[in-house]
Amino acid sequence: MTLDSTAQLPRLPLLADRKVAMVHEWFGATGGSEAVFLAIADLLPHAERLVLWADEGVPTEQLRLSQSWMSRTPLKQSKALALPAMPLVWRTLTNRKFDVVISSSHAFAHTVKLGDPAHTRHLSYIHSPARYVWSPDFDGRGSHPALKVPRKMLQAADLRLSRHVHAYAANSREVQGRIKRFWNRDSVVVNPPVDTAYFGNAPQADQYQSRDYLLGIGRWIPYKNFDLIVEIADAAGLPLVIAGSGPEEERLRKLAATKQVHIHFEVRPERDRLRQLYWGARALLFPAHEDFGIIPVEAQACGTPVLGLRRGGLLETVVDGETGFLLDGLDPAPYAAALHRLGELSRYRIQQHAGGFSADRFADRIARWIDHAAR
Template sequence: MPFLPALWSHGLRTVGEYDWAIVSSHLFAHQARVTGVAPDRQFTYVHTPARYLWNPELDARGSTMLARAGSPVLRSVDRRRAQGLRHVAANSRFVQQRIRDTWGIDAQVINPPVGVERLAAVADWASVLDERDRAVLEALPADFVLGASRFVPYKRLDVVIDAGRASGRPVVLAGDGPDAERLRALAAESRVEVHFVCTPSDAMLAALLQRAAVYVFPPVEDFGILPVEALALGTPVVANAEGGARDSVQEGTSGTLLHDLADSTLAAAVDGAVRLDPAACRARAAAFSTERFQREIAEWTGIPVGGQTG
């Protein structure tokens, strides 16, 4: 970690000569300086400032003794170099505020592209599943609450189990990862029916999102692609009120927002979400299309997508 700032600030000097650059930044990539590119021709698209430096409560890597010892110096370097940027965009309003709080600069918001067109092109994703996946899908209960992500603690899939129990609905958890054993133990102890669909294919995940009564998204994320994919398939979303999912999940239109995790809150959120209009969910998802992203990037940089510099 101590060498990353030097790597990004000097490591791109051998890539060649260019007229302009877009830097897609996670952690320290915003510190990159591309040879021959004037500062006003470099555009930095920020997914998040380094969470383990600035928000260690959201990233356990920042809680180690070594990280705590080195963070003050690295934060100072990170902030100073970010303040030299001329054009900065954030992938959500949540990240925009984080940039303002950590680096002391303003950024415009350009939400990421989501493949809503691909999802909307298939009327019934169950119809394109192979025989094995179709059998798994048809064996699941109706009107289930869905959680889908990597099985890691910060994704808070335990909250999805709680949401199913609180609302009296069965739960499906789709994904895989190191937290699988703990989640299975929680499911066995809960008073709700829980089914696991491990390592689903893209088509299977789309079918699950389409078949679910509601998709529950509890983590604090920078943006959240899966909530938009659920909306594109007409499925309402219950999301954490803190985080980037607030850009796509509109209370009472495309979903509901969780301000706490009490059983009564979870039950009300699920019950409210399932009554929402699928057409309104799909309409909301359309605002995050790839075409929209390309248009906004072109407007931001002044360079048409696929165009040439002068």
């Protein structure tokens, strides 16, 4: 199907005459997949919203989230331990039947079955097939040799319990390829929404910063390669700001203390502060293999170029040589050298490109997909 057609947009709210359920994995206080779920829910205000559990601090009543029985067990404290039980929980979630089910899945939400497939249309938006099951090289939770047999069992269950899904949407071409490779299913690509309007319209004082430091943002976990970000800044002789949080904090602080350049840590910055950091940075360093990557788009909405790994979602979100530079491998030297070429880039062009991933564009494309696939 063509999502960018000039055909008339479907009427809102979508599927108003049908009984609709929206399903998501666990619901964290912040996160890209949660933002996608809520953006879709805005188009379907009458839909019931079902999740395995919600983390502490999530306003479940305000968001109208119904939690499964797993939320009343200790399993909610450990996603790794909960993982093998998830397919079963989804199958016992409710005895109610729906006309349309829309799942937002990065683990097993797409295996939920809330009606006879002959009468219930199941559409699934995939953030990624479960990395710890299908791509253990990405996620250490599934890479231990002792998990090889359980992983095979979960793969078989994933395939068997998702046959009833009628249509898939992938958040990137990277994920579209995994859906085909692992599940042998076709999908359309609908990139997730990024609040480019918010990040692009900062106060004047933020916009006129000196842009004298490099920036790394994200969860401080191994595959994000924050240690490489530190090495790049040191090789370039430029100060660095590292924003986020995670289990690697102590190790990264010790590494930073061995470097000559000034490295400042911002732990869990608020949204306004995050925007300020984007606008003040000379470049965002993002040498990680991501499914899509919302952070690089937020940076570009602020006119900040991205230096990243030539893999995964960055191949879609960064135009090499126009909105940043994509490099091969994990050697800091080429990244440091590319920083000398930032003057070749137009900040106006960088912001213009980021606009293609706006929340409005997502709403348009996902509405067309739902309207078509739910028939």
